[in-house]
Amino acid sequence: MKPRFEPVVGRYMHLELLGRPHRLYIEEAGQGIPLLCLHTAGSDGRQYRGVMNDPRVTENFRVIAFDMPWHGKSSPPAGWQDEEYKLTSRDYTQMILEAMAALELDKPVVMGCSIGGRIALHLALDHPEKFRAIVGLQAGAHAEPYYDLSYLHRPDVHGGEMCGAMISGLIGPNAPDADRWETQWQYMQGGPGVFKGDLFFYTRDGDVRDRVAKIDTTKCPLFLLTGEYDYSCTPADTLAIANSVKGAEATIMKGMGHFPMSEDPKSFLDYLLPVLSRIKADAQRSAA
Amino acid sequence: MIEELADKVNGDAALVRRGQYVDTTFLLQVGQDSYLVTVEKGRIASIKREGSPIVPHSFALRASREAWTEFWQRIPKPGFHDLIALTKFRHLKVEGDIKVFMSHLRYFKDVLASLRNKAAS
Numbered sequence: 001m002k003p004r005f006e007p008v009v010g011r012y013m014h015l016e017l018l019g020r021p022h023r024l025y026i027e028e029a030g031q032g033i034p035l036l037c038l039h040t041a042g043s044d045g046r047q048y049r050g051v052m053n054d055p056r057v058t059e060n061f062r063v064i065a066f067d068m069p070w071h072g073k074s075s076p077p078a079g080w081q082d083e084e085y086k087l088t089s090r091d092y093t094q095m096i097l098e099a100m101a102a103l104e105l106d107k108p109v110v111m112g113c114s115i116g117g118r119i120a121l122h123l124a125l126d127h128p129e130k131f132r133a134i135v136g137l138q139a140g141a142h143a144e145p146y147y148d149l150s151y152l153h154r155p156d157v158h159g160g161e162m163c164g165a166m167i168s169g170l171i172g173p174n175a176p177d178a179d180r181w182e183t184q185w186q187y188m189q190g191g192p193g194v195f196k197g198d199l200f201f202y203t204r205d206g207d208v209r210d211r212v213a214k215i216d217t218t219k220c221p222l223f224l225l226t227g228e229y230d231y232s233c234t235p236a237d238t239l240a241i242a243n244s245v246k247g248a249e250a251t252i253m254k255g256m257g258h259f260p261m262s263e264d265p266k267s268f269l270d271y272l273l274p275v276l277s278r279i280k281a282d283a284q285r286s287a288a
Numbered sequence: 289m290i291e292e293l294a295d296k297v298n299g300d301a302a303l304v305r306r307g308q309y310v311d312t313t314f315l316l317q318v319g320q321d322s323y324l325v326t327v328e329k330g331r332i333a334s335i336k337r338e339g340s341p342i343v344p345h346s347f348a349l350r351a352s353r354e355a356w357t358e359f360w361q362r363i364p365k366p367g368f369h370d371l372i373a374l375t376k377f378r379h380l381k382v383e384g385d386i387k388v389f390m391s392h393l394r395y396f397k398d399v400l401a402s403l404r405n406k407a408a409s
Contacts, residue, residue: 146372146375146376147372147375148386148390151390156387156391157387157390157391158391161391161393161394162390162391162393164394165393165394165397166372166393168370168394168397169369169370169371169372169373169397170370173363173364173369174363228366229366229369231366231367231370231372231373231376231377235366
């Protein structure tokens with residue numbers, strides 16, 4: 001096998017997030033319209049490796065993914081050792097806006113999956129003017145916990161094994177083996193309690209059922225892509241948003257699960273590329 | 289069919305290795321039929337049809353025959369493709385000492401999925 005480098009570049013940025021200094025790991029590839037990608041709970045930006053390595057995307061889009069603090073190669077802030085990590089809607093929103101400002105991104109497209117899909121709905125509600133378009137993957141207005149979340153973080157059960165095994169069924173049955181297990185590996189690598197802390201947002205604090213219908217797609221277009229086999233954010237959850245938000249466009253992705261960009265990047269791109277083409281055409285129209 | 293579990297699991301070295309710290313007896317209910325499955329160091333040591341009213345086991349997995357039949361399809365329908373998916377949609381009840389089940393979740397998922405028809409349909 002001939003060695004090769006990917007076009008993806010990773011760097012560490014030092015910046016203030018939520019009033020504290022942070023060391024944040026950021027990857028990017030491509031040029032053009034900024035496309036900010038948000039990973040799922042308990043994972044990291046590697047989930048977007050397929051998107052960043054596809055020239056059909058990177059010839060027109062600058063794809064950027066940061067590992068949230070506590071995730072991947074981003075450190076938790078100093079003092080973390082005595083804190084319980086719990087993601088809130090307010091902190092998640094602020095972190096994204098502050099990271100965007102630090103990166104000087106002008107009206108990016110934001111694409112988030114799962115918790116990233118949920119916060120995308122928050123952004124559509126509260127900050128539509130800051131985005132060119134919003135793409136929610138596995139986005140629902142709320143998710144009820146369906147198991148005892150304390151199992152994700154207790155010293156007598158291996159957290160990495162637990163997180164990997166818990167999410168394994170959220171991957172669709174047709175996912176290529178290498179990508180299926182890469183997706184699980186990233187879950188197995190998460191820090192203790194981080195997945196659980198993200199799920200505080202997903203199952204409690206981030207509930208937008210009472211206001212999701214107020215999303216105004218004339219201010220910012222909303223595209224929703226959801227995998228057929230996802231039982232965390234089900235196709236019905238996503239279609240409920242599409243039915244209540246005028247102008248929102250939803251597509252159910254056959255055979256896919258909760259991590260489309262990571263579990264089966266090739267099939268996912270078949271669904272994503274038409275959305276990106278629409279966004280690019282809109283950008284050209286508004287520039288003309 | 290449940291009797292095949294021993295050969296399927298014990299013939300899979302990686303699965304037995306993954307379960308090397310599992311020593312337990314769990315109850316598997318398929319519709320009206322119940323089985324006591326004893327695991328010793330990851331190997332299925334015995335499978336017994338169970339008929340008595342007092343049954344010692346660490347945890348029980350209870351689902352209808354229809355739910356298990358769909359779960360054991362080569363490509364099950366959405367919601368029937370995973371043990372946790374089955375519980376989410378209330379097709380499967382997991383009762384008893386949940387910690388044994390949860391601590392070895394991948395092992396138990398793989399043990400039950402080993403009965404899946406892997407042949408091309």
